[in-house]
Structure formats: C-alpha cells, structure tokens
Amino acid sequence: MFGSADVEKNFINMQQGISGSSSGQNIAPAQNQEYGDFILRNWETISEADMKRMNAVFQKVNEMFGILYIPLEQVGVLEINSYTYSSIPKCYSPMDINAMDAGGISQSYRQPYLKLQGEGVAVAVIDSGIDYTHPVFREGDRSRIAYLWDQTIMESGNEAVPYGKVFVREEIEQAIKSENPYETVPSRDENGHGTALAGLAAGNVVPSENFSGAAPGATLIIVKLKKAKTYLKEFYQIPPLAEVYQEDDIMLGVSYAVRMAKKMGMPVSVCLGLGSSQGAHIGDSELSRYLDYINEDANVSVSVAAGNEGIAQHxxxxxxxxxxxxxxxxxxxxxxxxxxxxxxxxxxxxxxxxxxxxxxxxxxxxxxxxxxxxxxxxxxxxxxxxxxxxxxxxxxxxxxxxxxxxxxxxxxxxxxxxxxxxxxxxxxxxxxxxxxxxxxxxLQSNPYSTVTAPGDSVRSITATAYQYRDASLFFQAGRGFTPDGQVTPDLAAPGVELTVPLNGQQNFGKATGSSLSAAITCGAAALLLEWAIVRGNLPYASGSAVKFALQKGAVREERMNYPNPEWGFGRLSVIDSIPE
Missing domain, CATH: 2.60.120.1290 (Jelly Rolls)
Known part of the structure; x- marks a missing residue:
C-alpha cells in the first residue's frame, strides 16, 4: 500500500502533525480505535495528496522514524504482505512473572570519592504509569517526578505530546498536598508494574523496609503507555484482557523522555521492562532499531529486559x-x-x-x-x-x-x-x-535465542535476571545469543524475589522477572552517567560507552567462559565499572 515494496525514499518535508482532515473528531488518531497505525522509517511512503485522499495523519518520532495513522476503513484487510511486516506495530508485554549490594550499587554510594546517587541525571520509565503518591517518589510534599505523560487520557495533545496529557512537577506536588490527589492529577498505575520499576530504578532509601532504588538522587520522567488498539490485538490473536502495548506508542514515549531530559539539561537513563517474541530476534524490529539510533547520542542510555522465555518451550x-x-x-x-x-x-x-x-x-x-x-x-x-x-x-x-x-x-x-x-x-x-x-x-523446543525484543538491540543494555542470594540464574530467564551470533544478554542483574513499592498501598511487596533486572540496570546506568557527564569525567559519554563500561566491570566466575548465552559478560557491578 505504501508503494512498491515500501522502498525507502525521500518524502515531502514533513513536520510533526501534518495530516489530512481529522474526520471531525476530537480524539487523537493514536487513541482512536477507528485508525490503524503504521511505523515508517526514513519517512518513506506516499505523497501528500495520497495522505489527504486517505484522511491520514503523520506523527514524527525523530529524524529517522515516523508514524502514519490511517482510518481502518481505508486500510482494508490487514495483511503482512500488503503493508510489510516491520510497518505493523508489534505488541509488547511486561516481563514479569536487598539486591543493591549484589549489584555493586550501594558500594558506590558509600565510596568516599564517589558517593554516586544519580544526582543531575534523569531516569525515565516507559511502562504502566506510576503511583506518584508513594513515599519512595517524594520527599514530603516535594515530588521527584519532573514530568508524567499519561497516554491514556483522552485529549488531543499539544506542542509537547501528540495525544494524552502531561503533568509537571508543580501539578503533582499540588495533587500530593490535596485531600483527593486524583482530582488534580488523574493518572493511576492500574497494575503496579511501572511503580515497581520506577522504585527499583530510582526510589528513595527506606531503611525500615531495607529498600533503596539504584539511583535515589535521580529525577524521574514517567510515561504511562496506553494499551494496544483492539484491531491489533485481534490481528495478533492476543487475549482481549492481556496487558500489551504498541511499538509506536513506546517509541513516542522514549522520544518524549529524551526531549524532556534535554530540556532539563540532564543525561537520561531509560528503562524498558517490556518484551515481545515477534521478529527474527536479530535486532530487526523498528523499536530495536530506534533504540540503537538514540543510544549513539551522548547523554542517552537505554536498559531493556531479556524476557522470561527460557523454559517456556516457545x-x-x-x-x-x-x-x-x-x-x-x-x-x-x-x-x-x-x-x-x-x-x-x-x-x-x-x-x-x-x-x-x-x-x-x-x-x-x-x-x-x-x-x-x-x-x-x-x-x-x-x-x-x-x-x-x-x-x-x-x-x-x-x-x-x-x-x-x-x-x-x-x-x-x-x-x-x-x-x-x-x-x-x-x-x-x-x-x-x-x-x-x-x-x-x-514438543522439541530450544531454550536459546529466547531473549525478547528489544533485548536484541545492539546498543541497548540487555539485562537478564538472577537470584542474588545464591548467585543462581533465574530459571525462566531468556537466553542468547541471537540467531546471527550477537551477544545478548549483556549482563545479569538481581531480579528474583525483590522488594518493590506496591501500587496504591504505600507499602512494599515482592516481585520477580527480568523487567526488574532492567530497572536496576537502568539505575546503575544513571550512576555511571552521573560520574561520566555530570561530574565531567567523560563529558560526551554515549549509551554504548555506558554499556561497555558495565560489561567490562561485570563480575565473572573463574570456571566459566564469557560472554555466554545465560549470563552475558557476568553479574552487574557498578563499583567495578567505574574507571579508576
């Protein structure tokens, strides 16, 4: 539909929001169940006249990627062949089913010449939202959340976001002070997954619970993803009640976090605790390619989950x-x-x-x-x-x-x-x-090459999960390498029976999964960004530089060959990853 084989070619000089008509509705196309979403690379596609004919809307992600929204009545029958496999958004699921000492993180707090806590660094969690009232995300009435973009709120957006609503720190603090916070900031984390990840990545120190996030001094940016559209879930035969999120919404969420961190003048460490088994598992998804692209820049690091598919026989x-x-x-x-x-x-x-x-x-x-x-x-x-x-x-x-x-x-x-x-x-x-x-x-399954996308991204930090109490690998952990021999996962971080903040209860519970390992790794990356960029030791450090430092400093067993498909380069150790 997008031209012969969807070849990559120059299109009109598109800017954010160029479109045909809006069909007379106030609902943004990204939130409108009557629109189909297609991911475009290098802004390849059709002419502006064809966009108007189809009543299509274009949304820029960055210089490389964009999203085309087309009314489903114009799309017709959705087929892999007609639209190309990569253009149809994939669906990503949460990768879930006192760890800071095990990751060499608390040692970096105590080391007198380091005392790293993520000060001056943004930590971005792109997931199910956050319980912004939880004590681990505030100091009294002072919130540690600078920006909260809720994609689920039915608004057409503004110059900052194309749909949903953004709440800034001042509004969140006003909500915290009020008797009914959700009248002021009506954003909730319905399943608690995002709250757990944000807590592990950058929650406050809570001595009574023996809890601390990996980067308790960082500033938080939160994106609450909207759920995948019905037509995509039907196309992929996904159960109606399953918690899944669209690839294009995730890409827009990451792009927003990077822009807001830049606005604050901070490097940013991004956490993605989501995964999908779709694709050839060689970094071919549009999300994996997008993460590779932004990881090349200074000031941006992305940590992702290896998934929990190792013994699923899938x-x-x-x-x-x-x-x-x-x-x-x-x-x-x-x-x-x-x-x-x-x-x-x-x-x-x-x-x-x-x-x-x-x-x-x-x-x-x-x-x-x-x-x-x-x-x-x-x-x-x-x-x-x-x-x-x-x-x-x-x-x-x-x-x-x-x-x-x-x-x-x-x-x-x-x-x-x-x-x-x-x-x-x-x-x-x-x-x-x-x-x-x-x-x-x-019946005759193979446990290897089961790391989920975007864990096959070349430049992101892919974290698998291990039990820090006895240094054993999580038995369900996704395993590498990729089918073309790329090393993944990159390292193992604690991810079994971790203490996490609970959504809506202001207390704590236990959780397990590689998404938790990604959150701890995200916080660890924030500490390295503080050392490298905020303190001026390596002012232009990229996501790739952070990844290589963590690989180099990982703890390795003497009788094991590295890198290997289960552990990558070894167990996370921040204190050993900082150059002397």
Missing part, C-alpha cells in the same frame, strides 16, 4: 540438512487462537505443509504472492491463515506467518522442506507467556 530451531524436518506443536484444549512465525535463513526457499491432529495435510503455496492463504481443515473447525514472504524487507530472510483461529487441541505437525541447494537453519517462535495458553508449546 522456540524451535533446526538445521535443514535432510530432505524434511517436522516441527511438532502441541496445542492446549483452552487455546483460543495464536500466531507463530517461521524465519528461514537465505538463500533457501522452504516448502511448508501443515498436518492437523486428525492427520489431514494441507500445503502452503510458495507462488501465490501477497494474498493471505486460508487453510481450512475438513475434520476440525480450525482455520490457519498464512502469509508467505519470500524475502522480508528488513532482514532478507524468508518469513512465513501463521495465525491459528479456533485451533483444535492435540499435536499439530508443520513439515518443512528445502526447495534446492544446501540446507540452512530456520527458527520458529510462539508468543510470550501470558499471550498464549501454557499448554501450547513446541
């Missing part, structure tokens, strides 16, 4: 050296529907057939083009929709995208054959835990 891989490989997929009785992705390495083309539990076999056409193929089985009510992409634009790999509708339970078999020539490796991934029945999995 990854299959094989070297197709024989004539045929059979992938056995068990589908649970309560499974309502799901997607799975096949990624084959070039130069081979692959022939695929699908066998139902009843033994019926249907072939997938390799020459039908961009049309979605519908496999309807006679002996079951299951329909499998298939998009066959011989060369996916971003990766050059072969992508075969399956959507199982009302799948029959039992053992399904996907038979893979090579067209000709030498064999090559292919991978398949199922959705992350929480988006698919726990009884749906590959």
């Amino acid at each position: 990854h299959f891989t094989a070297e197709l050296s024989e004539e045929q490989e059979t992938v056995e997929l068990k589908i649970g009785e309560q499974e309502g529907g799901f997607y799975t992705e096949f990624w084959g390495n070039p130069p081979d083309d692959y022939r695929i057939s699908v066998q139902s539990p009843a033994g019926e076999i249907l072939d997938i056409s390799t020459s039908i083009g961009s049309v979605t193929q519908k496999l309807s089985f006679i002996f079951t009510a299951t329909q499998v929709l298939v998009n066959y992409v011989k060369m996916e634009r971003s990766t050059g790999k072969q992508l075969i995208y399956f959507r199982f509708l009302h799948p029959a339970s039992g053992i399904w078999k996907i038979r893979v054959q090579k067209e000709k020539g030498p064999g090559n490796r292919f991978h398949m991934w199922l959705p992350v835990q929480g988006l698919i029945s726990q009884d749906t999995y590959f």
